[in-house]
Amino acid sequence: MRIVADENIPLLDSFFGDIGDICRVSGRTMTAADVQNADILLVRSVTRVNQALLEGSRVRFVGTCTIGTDHVDRQWLSSNRIAFSAAPGCNANSVVEYVLSVISLHAERRGVANWSKLSxxxxxxxxxxxELAHKLDRLGFDVLCCDPPRAEQENGDGQEFVSLEDAMACDVVTLHTPLTREGDYPTLHLFGRERLAALREHQLLINTSRGEVIDGSALLGRLEEPNAPAVVLDVWEHEPRIHAGLLDRVWLATPHIAGYSLEGKVQGSEMVYQALSRYMGLPARKQAGQFLPEPALAKLSFTSAAEEMDSANIAIRSCYDPRRDDARMRLAMSLPTDEQAPAFDRLRRDYPVRREFSSVKIQLKGTSKSMQDTFRALGFKLKL
Structure with missing residues (x-):
């Protein structure tokens, strides 16, 4: 059994080593020749999986260790009886923690003492x-969710949804849509010139979904105008070729790593491993938890003298501070133009270990119930 896999998928040997012989290749440059003799193909979001890649190969199972599937021609796979599995939700919490850290920095930058006052x-x-809406709600934020496909499908049952215009009126607007080019609700350039013009200086726009959801040229034009919003981009049009002018204008820039916590990446591998095991009729005995190393930061302690928001900020940024990724990104993009795209991919390939909030135990001595509730809502483990 021959397995061809993106070299950036973590724990390949641990999960898949006893299923077949693993051949690691670059996901960005993977070709039909690379997969010609493969039985199993494992990818991430940078590989286009379609007829051009797979026709004539012996691949019978494709797994993407990612939430998104817009890089996969699922209809072609189905018509050619090639099994497929993704990892929906695997790194959702990682992206949520990225957004929470960004909001924390934004609140501090704007002088907002209580970040939950931001809508x-x-x-x-x-x-x-x-998941983001759930955590923000527990933290006391005023949250408005816009999801037209879900609103139509659920027909008013359960969660309440608002219009895009209502969501865009909030202090923070954060994008978590798939990239769709057709249908009733396409998201390609969902934020074009007109919608970007509606955003104002006090607002924050975050995109951790797909780069093409925002029209990059229109965004650059808006950021060159007065009263432009603050913008944080983790995803970019035409990755890995980043528009230098846009990079210069955004507040924070990161190289498509919002979902790159170790827990999120390992869970993606585990979910595809489980799907492959089911496909092959094998027992799935391995779990992500058995492979996670001890975190570098295991415990933080706060006393009764600690302020709630200051303490939360310290804990959040001890686990993840996007300004470090922003600095690395800008250094990489300062290279000569022909070296920038490879540098972008290296930032992702060589990404440092980042652990989620749940890996840290928070010791609270004589603190308020409100402070305890905040840390619980963020996902930290508590020791009272």
Whole structure:
């Protein structure tokens, strides 16, 4: 059994080593020749999986260790009886923690002492957007969710949805949609010139979904105008070729790593491993938890003298501070033009270990119930 896999998928040997012989290749440059003799193909979002890649190969199972599937021609796979599995929700919490850290920095930058006074509009309430809404609600934020496909399908049952215009009126607007080019609700350039013009200086726009959801040229034009919003981009049009002018104008820039916590990446591998095991009729005995190493930061302690928001900010940024990724990104993009795209991919390939909030135990001595509730809502483990 021959397995061809993106070299950036973590724990390949641990999960798949006893299923077949693993051949690691670059996901960005993977070709039909690379997969010609493969039985199993494992990818991430940078590989286009379609007829051009797979026709004539012996691949019978394709797994993507990612939430998104817009890089996969699922109809062609189905018509050629090639089994497929994704990892929906695997890194949702990682993206949520990225957004929470960004909001924390934004509140501090604007002088907002209580970050929950900021309203948040979530565009796309799937695995990531839904989890973000849940955490923000527990933290006391005013949250508005816009998801027209879900609103239509659920027909008013359960969660309440608002219009895109209502979501865009919030202090923070964060995008969590798939990339769709057709249908009733396409998201390609969902944020074009007109919608970007509606955003104002006090607002924050975050995109961790797909780069093409925002029209990059229109965004650059808007950021060159007065009263432009603050913008945080983790995803970019035409990755890995980043528009230098746009990079210079956004507040924070990161190289498509919002979902790159170790827990999120390992869970993606585990979910595809489980699907492959079911496909092959094998027992799925391995779990992500058995492979996670001890975190570098295991415990933080706060006393009764600690302020709630200051303590939360310290804990959040001890686990993840996007300004570090922003600095690395800008250094990489300062290279000569022909070296920038490979540098972008290296930032992702060589991404440092980042652990989620749940890996840290928070010791609270004599603190308020409100402070305890905040840390619980964020996902930290508590020791009282």
């Amino acid at each position: 948040v509009g979530i565009v796309g309430a799937g695995n990531v957007g839904g």
